[in-house]
Amino acid sequence: MDAKGKVALVTGASAGIGKASALALLREGYRVVLTARRRELLDQAISESGVGADRALAVTSDVGDPKSVAALFAAVKEKFGRLDVLFNNAGMGAPAVPMEDLPFEKWQAVVSANLTGTFLCCQEAVRIMKAQDPKGGRIINNGSISAHAPRPMSIAYTATKHAVTGITKTLSLDGRKHDIACCQIDIGNAATEMTERMAKGVMQADGEMAIEPRMDVKHVASAVVYMASLPLDANVQFMTIMATKMPFVGRG
Numbered sequence: 001m002d003a004k005g006k007v008a009l010v011t012g013a014s015a016g017i018g019k020a021s022a023l024a025l026l027r028e029g030y031r032v033v034l035t036a037r038r039r040e041l042l043d044q045a046i047s048e049s050g051v052g053a054d055r056a057l058a059v060t061s062d063v064g065d066p067k068s069v070a071a072l073f074a075a076v077k078e079k080f081g082r083l084d085v086l087f088n089n090a091g092m093g094a095p096a097v098p099m100e101d102l103p104f105e106k107w108q109a110v111v112s113a114n115l116t117g118t119f120l121c122c123q124e125a126v127r128i129m130k131a132q133d134p135k136g137g138r139i140i141n142n143g144s145i146s147a148h149a150p151r152p153m154s155i156a157y158t159a160t161k162h163a164v165t166g167i168t169k170t171l172s173l174d175g176r177k178h179d180i181a182c183c184q185i186d187i188g189n190a191a192t193e194m195t196e197r198m199a200k201g202v203m204q205a206d207g208e209m210a211i212e213p214r215m216d217v218k219h220v221a222s223a224v225v226y227m228a229s230l231p232l233d234a235n236v237q238f239m240t241i242m243a244t245k246m247p248f249v250g251r252g
Protein backbone atom coordinates (compact mmCIF):
# COMPACT_ATOMS: atom_id res chain seq x y z
CA MET A 1 0.00 0.00 0.00
CA ASP A 2 1.28 3.42 -0.87
CA ALA A 3 1.15 5.46 2.32
CA LYS A 4 1.06 8.74 0.42
CA GLY A 5 -2.32 10.34 0.89
CA LYS A 6 -3.69 7.67 3.26
CA VAL A 7 -5.38 9.10 6.32
CA ALA A 8 -4.55 7.81 9.80
CA LEU A 9 -6.02 8.72 13.20
CA VAL A 10 -3.94 8.09 16.33
CA THR A 11 -5.57 8.36 19.75
CA GLY A 12 -3.39 9.14 22.75
CA ALA A 13 -0.99 10.94 20.43
CA SER A 14 0.15 13.50 23.01
CA ALA A 15 2.76 11.19 24.57
CA GLY A 16 4.56 7.85 24.53
CA ILE A 17 3.57 5.21 21.99
CA GLY A 18 0.85 7.31 20.35
CA LYS A 19 3.14 10.27 19.75
CA ALA A 20 5.98 8.07 18.42
CA SER A 21 3.55 6.23 16.12
CA ALA A 22 1.94 9.42 14.81
CA LEU A 23 5.36 10.88 14.02
CA ALA A 24 6.42 7.64 12.30
CA LEU A 25 3.24 7.59 10.19
CA LEU A 26 3.84 11.22 9.21
CA ARG A 27 7.40 10.32 8.17
CA GLU A 28 5.94 7.55 5.96
CA GLY A 29 3.75 10.05 4.12
CA TYR A 30 0.38 9.52 5.83
CA ARG A 31 -1.93 12.38 6.58
CA VAL A 32 -2.44 12.08 10.33
CA VAL A 33 -4.99 13.27 12.88
CA LEU A 34 -3.52 13.34 16.37
CA THR A 35 -5.88 13.30 19.32
CA ALA A 36 -5.67 13.31 23.14
CA ARG A 37 -6.88 15.60 25.93
CA ARG A 38 -3.75 17.79 26.18
CA ARG A 39 -3.83 20.21 23.25
CA GLU A 40 -0.42 21.79 23.78
CA LEU A 41 1.32 18.41 23.55
CA LEU A 42 -0.49 17.57 20.30
CA ASP A 43 0.59 20.90 18.81
CA GLN A 44 4.14 20.24 20.00
CA ALA A 45 4.18 16.80 18.33
CA ILE A 46 3.05 18.30 15.01
CA SER A 47 5.64 21.02 15.25
CA GLU A 48 8.34 18.37 15.94
CA SER A 49 7.24 16.49 12.81
CA GLY A 50 7.92 19.51 10.63
CA VAL A 51 4.90 18.83 8.40
CA GLY A 52 2.35 21.47 7.48
CA ALA A 53 -1.35 21.81 8.25
CA ASP A 54 -2.16 20.03 4.96
CA ARG A 55 -0.80 16.75 6.42
CA ALA A 56 -1.45 16.90 10.18
CA LEU A 57 -4.37 17.93 12.36
CA ALA A 58 -4.61 18.14 16.16
CA VAL A 59 -8.04 17.55 17.72
CA THR A 60 -8.61 17.38 21.47
CA SER A 61 -10.91 14.62 22.64
CA ASP A 62 -11.71 12.37 25.56
CA VAL A 63 -12.14 8.93 23.99
CA GLY A 64 -14.48 7.78 26.75
CA ASP A 65 -17.02 10.49 25.95
CA PRO A 66 -19.39 9.67 23.04
CA LYS A 67 -20.00 13.33 22.13
CA SER A 68 -16.29 14.09 22.12
CA VAL A 69 -15.58 11.04 19.94
CA ALA A 70 -18.36 11.95 17.49
CA ALA A 71 -16.87 15.46 17.17
CA LEU A 72 -13.40 13.97 16.65
CA PHE A 73 -14.49 11.76 13.74
CA ALA A 74 -16.53 14.59 12.23
CA ALA A 75 -13.34 16.68 12.27
CA VAL A 76 -11.39 13.86 10.56
CA LYS A 77 -14.02 13.63 7.83
CA GLU A 78 -14.24 17.37 7.39
CA LYS A 79 -10.48 17.81 7.09
CA PHE A 80 -9.45 14.76 5.04
CA GLY A 81 -12.73 13.28 3.72
CA ARG A 82 -11.87 9.66 4.65
CA LEU A 83 -10.13 7.39 7.17
CA ASP A 84 -7.77 4.55 6.21
CA VAL A 85 -6.12 3.64 9.52
CA LEU A 86 -7.26 4.04 13.12
CA PHE A 87 -4.74 3.34 15.88
CA ASN A 88 -6.76 2.93 19.09
CA ASN A 89 -3.91 3.68 21.47
CA ALA A 90 -5.23 6.00 24.22
CA GLY A 91 -5.15 4.26 27.57
CA MET A 92 -4.25 4.43 31.23
CA GLY A 93 -3.68 2.29 34.29
CA ALA A 94 -4.87 2.54 37.90
CA PRO A 95 -2.75 2.58 41.06
CA ALA A 96 -1.58 -0.90 42.16
CA VAL A 97 -3.81 -1.50 45.17
CA PRO A 98 -5.68 -4.59 46.36
CA MET A 99 -8.84 -4.89 44.23
CA GLU A 100 -11.07 -4.50 47.29
CA ASP A 101 -9.56 -1.03 47.85
CA LEU A 102 -9.80 0.25 44.26
CA PRO A 103 -12.11 3.31 44.27
CA PHE A 104 -15.01 2.98 41.83
CA GLU A 105 -13.98 6.25 40.13
CA LYS A 106 -10.54 4.78 39.29
CA TRP A 107 -12.15 1.63 37.88
CA GLN A 108 -14.51 3.74 35.82
CA ALA A 109 -11.74 6.00 34.46
CA VAL A 110 -9.74 2.99 33.22
CA VAL A 111 -12.82 1.32 31.69
CA SER A 112 -13.73 4.61 30.05
CA ALA A 113 -10.33 5.24 28.42
CA ASN A 114 -9.27 1.67 27.58
CA LEU A 115 -12.53 -0.12 26.79
CA THR A 116 -15.30 2.38 26.11
CA GLY A 117 -12.82 4.57 24.21
CA THR A 118 -11.73 1.69 21.98
CA PHE A 119 -15.36 0.72 21.35
CA LEU A 120 -16.54 4.26 20.56
CA CYS A 121 -13.65 4.93 18.17
CA CYS A 122 -14.18 1.57 16.42
CA GLN A 123 -17.87 2.38 16.03
CA GLU A 124 -17.22 5.77 14.45
CA ALA A 125 -14.42 4.39 12.26
CA VAL A 126 -16.62 1.56 10.94
CA ARG A 127 -19.33 4.07 10.00
CA ILE A 128 -16.83 6.05 7.92
CA MET A 129 -14.91 3.08 6.48
CA LYS A 130 -17.95 1.13 5.28
CA ALA A 131 -19.42 4.19 3.55
CA GLN A 132 -16.31 5.65 1.89
CA ASP A 133 -15.09 5.03 -1.66
CA PRO A 134 -12.78 3.14 -1.96
CA LYS A 135 -14.35 1.43 1.02
CA GLY A 136 -12.71 -0.26 3.98
CA GLY A 137 -9.76 0.47 6.21
CA ARG A 138 -7.70 -0.88 9.08
CA ILE A 139 -8.16 -0.61 12.83
CA ILE A 140 -5.17 -1.34 15.07
CA ASN A 141 -6.07 -1.82 18.74
CA ASN A 142 -3.48 -1.39 21.46
CA GLY A 143 -3.75 -4.37 23.79
CA SER A 144 -0.91 -5.29 26.12
CA ILE A 145 0.97 -8.17 27.65
CA SER A 146 -1.82 -7.58 30.22
CA ALA A 147 -4.27 -8.80 27.56
CA HIS A 148 -2.64 -12.20 28.23
CA ALA A 149 -1.34 -12.19 31.82
CA PRO A 150 -1.98 -9.86 34.77
CA ARG A 151 0.47 -8.02 36.96
CA PRO A 152 -0.34 -8.13 40.69
CA MET A 153 -3.09 -5.67 41.71
CA SER A 154 -4.04 -4.62 38.18
CA ILE A 155 -7.68 -5.67 37.90
CA ALA A 156 -8.98 -2.65 35.99
CA TYR A 157 -6.10 -2.52 33.51
CA THR A 158 -6.01 -6.29 32.98
CA ALA A 159 -9.79 -6.64 32.62
CA THR A 160 -9.99 -3.84 30.07
CA LYS A 161 -7.03 -5.12 28.04
CA HIS A 162 -8.55 -8.62 27.92
CA ALA A 163 -11.76 -6.94 26.74
CA VAL A 164 -9.86 -5.12 23.99
CA THR A 165 -8.96 -8.57 22.62
CA GLY A 166 -12.70 -9.29 22.48
CA ILE A 167 -13.25 -6.11 20.48
CA THR A 168 -10.40 -7.01 18.12
CA LYS A 169 -11.75 -10.50 17.46
CA THR A 170 -15.35 -9.34 17.02
CA LEU A 171 -14.42 -6.51 14.68
CA SER A 172 -12.09 -8.77 12.70
CA LEU A 173 -15.15 -10.92 12.01
CA ASP A 174 -17.80 -8.22 11.57
CA GLY A 175 -15.44 -6.06 9.51
CA ARG A 176 -14.96 -8.67 6.76
CA LYS A 177 -18.05 -7.67 4.81
CA HIS A 178 -16.94 -4.03 4.76
CA ASP A 179 -13.26 -4.68 3.88
CA ILE A 180 -12.27 -3.53 7.35
CA ALA A 181 -9.20 -5.32 8.74
CA CYS A 182 -8.79 -5.27 12.52
CA CYS A 183 -5.63 -6.20 14.39
CA GLN A 184 -4.00 -5.85 17.79
CA ILE A 185 -0.54 -4.95 19.02
CA ASP A 186 0.35 -6.34 22.46
CA ILE A 187 3.25 -4.38 23.89
CA GLY A 188 5.48 -5.16 26.84
CA ASN A 189 7.60 -2.51 28.56
CA ALA A 190 8.14 0.23 26.00
CA ALA A 191 9.95 3.13 27.65
CA THR A 192 7.19 5.72 28.18
CA GLU A 193 5.85 7.67 31.15
CA MET A 194 3.47 4.77 31.87
CA THR A 195 6.33 2.32 32.43
CA GLU A 196 8.70 4.58 34.38
CA ARG A 197 7.97 2.54 37.51
CA MET A 198 9.42 -0.57 35.79
CA ALA A 199 12.82 1.14 35.75
CA LYS A 200 12.58 1.81 39.50
CA GLY A 201 11.26 -1.58 40.59
CA VAL A 202 7.82 -3.09 40.14
CA MET A 203 5.99 -5.85 42.03
CA GLN A 204 6.46 -9.37 40.66
CA ALA A 205 4.00 -12.27 40.89
CA ASP A 206 5.66 -13.50 44.11
CA GLY A 207 5.42 -10.08 45.78
CA GLU A 208 9.11 -9.26 45.36
CA MET A 209 10.06 -5.90 43.81
CA ALA A 210 12.33 -6.00 40.73
CA ILE A 211 13.60 -3.62 38.08
CA GLU A 212 12.42 -4.72 34.63
CA PRO A 213 14.09 -4.08 31.27
CA ARG A 214 12.35 -1.73 28.84
CA MET A 215 12.74 -1.13 25.10
CA ASP A 216 12.83 2.02 23.00
CA VAL A 217 9.36 3.16 21.95
CA LYS A 218 10.61 3.59 18.36
CA HIS A 219 10.39 -0.20 17.87
CA VAL A 220 6.67 -0.07 18.64
CA ALA A 221 6.20 2.81 16.21
CA SER A 222 7.93 0.79 13.45
CA ALA A 223 5.66 -2.17 14.18
CA VAL A 224 2.56 0.03 13.95
CA VAL A 225 3.77 1.45 10.63
CA TYR A 226 4.28 -2.10 9.31
CA MET A 227 0.82 -3.25 10.43
CA ALA A 228 -0.71 -0.14 8.84
CA SER A 229 1.19 -0.65 5.59
CA LEU A 230 -0.33 -3.99 4.58
CA PRO A 231 -2.95 -4.15 1.83
CA LEU A 232 -6.44 -4.81 3.21
CA ASP A 233 -6.39 -8.46 2.12
CA ALA A 234 -3.48 -9.16 4.51
CA ASN A 235 -3.44 -8.63 8.28
CA VAL A 236 -1.13 -9.05 11.27
CA GLN A 237 -3.97 -10.35 13.46
CA PHE A 238 -1.94 -10.12 16.69
CA MET A 239 1.60 -8.91 17.25
CA THR A 240 3.45 -9.19 20.56
CA ILE A 241 6.38 -6.82 20.84
CA MET A 242 8.19 -6.66 24.16
CA ALA A 243 11.44 -5.99 25.93
CA THR A 244 13.27 -9.25 25.23
CA LYS A 245 14.16 -10.02 28.85
CA MET A 246 11.03 -8.81 30.64
CA PRO A 247 9.21 -11.38 32.77
CA PHE A 248 6.47 -13.00 30.66
CA VAL A 249 7.56 -16.24 29.01
CA GLY A 250 9.12 -18.90 31.22
CA ARG A 251 6.77 -18.04 34.13
CA GLY A 252 8.85 -15.09 35.19
Ligand SMILES: NC(=O)c1ccc[n+]([C@@H]2O[C@H](COP(=O)([O-])OP(=O)(O)OC[C@H]3O[C@@H](n4cnc5c(N)ncnc54)[C@H](OP(=O)(O)O)[C@@H]3O)[C@@H](O)[C@H]2O)c1
Residues within 6 Å of the ligand: 011, 012, 013, 014, 015, 016, 017, 018, 035, 036, 037, 038, 039, 041, 061, 062, 063, 064, 089, 090, 091, 092, 112, 113, 117, 142, 143, 144, 145, 146, 186, 187, 188, 189, 190, 191, 192, 193, 194, 195
Ligand atom coordinates in the same frame (compact mmCIF):
# COMPACT_ATOMS: atom_id res chain seq x y z
N1 LIG B 1 4.32 1.47 27.45
C1 LIG B 1 4.12 0.16 27.44
O1 LIG B 1 5.02 -0.63 27.66
C2 LIG B 1 2.76 -0.39 27.16
C3 LIG B 1 2.59 -1.77 27.30
C4 LIG B 1 1.34 -2.32 26.98
C5 LIG B 1 0.31 -1.51 26.53
N2 LIG B 1 0.52 -0.16 26.44
C6 LIG B 1 -0.61 0.64 25.98
O2 LIG B 1 -0.18 1.64 25.08
C7 LIG B 1 -1.04 2.77 25.16
C8 LIG B 1 -0.19 4.01 25.32
O3 LIG B 1 0.61 3.85 26.47
P1 LIG B 1 1.90 4.75 26.76
O4 LIG B 1 2.88 3.87 27.42
O5 LIG B 1 2.28 5.50 25.55
O6 LIG B 1 1.29 5.71 27.88
P2 LIG B 1 1.35 7.30 28.11
O7 LIG B 1 2.71 7.81 27.75
O8 LIG B 1 0.84 7.49 29.49
O9 LIG B 1 0.31 7.86 27.04
C9 LIG B 1 -1.07 7.64 27.16
C10 LIG B 1 -1.78 8.44 26.11
O10 LIG B 1 -3.19 8.19 26.19
C11 LIG B 1 -3.88 9.42 26.25
N3 LIG B 1 -5.12 9.27 26.97
C12 LIG B 1 -5.32 8.69 28.18
N4 LIG B 1 -6.61 8.74 28.52
C13 LIG B 1 -7.27 9.36 27.50
C14 LIG B 1 -8.63 9.71 27.27
N5 LIG B 1 -9.60 9.44 28.16
N6 LIG B 1 -8.93 10.33 26.11
C15 LIG B 1 -7.97 10.62 25.20
N7 LIG B 1 -6.67 10.31 25.37
C16 LIG B 1 -6.32 9.70 26.51
C17 LIG B 1 -2.89 10.39 26.90
O11 LIG B 1 -3.13 11.72 26.49
P3 LIG B 1 -3.80 12.89 27.37
O12 LIG B 1 -3.40 12.67 28.79
O13 LIG B 1 -3.23 14.13 26.76
O14 LIG B 1 -5.25 12.73 27.12
C18 LIG B 1 -1.59 9.92 26.28
O15 LIG B 1 -1.41 10.51 25.00
C19 LIG B 1 -2.01 2.49 26.29
O16 LIG B 1 -3.21 1.96 25.78
C20 LIG B 1 -1.29 1.42 27.10
O17 LIG B 1 -2.16 0.62 27.84
C21 LIG B 1 1.70 0.41 26.75
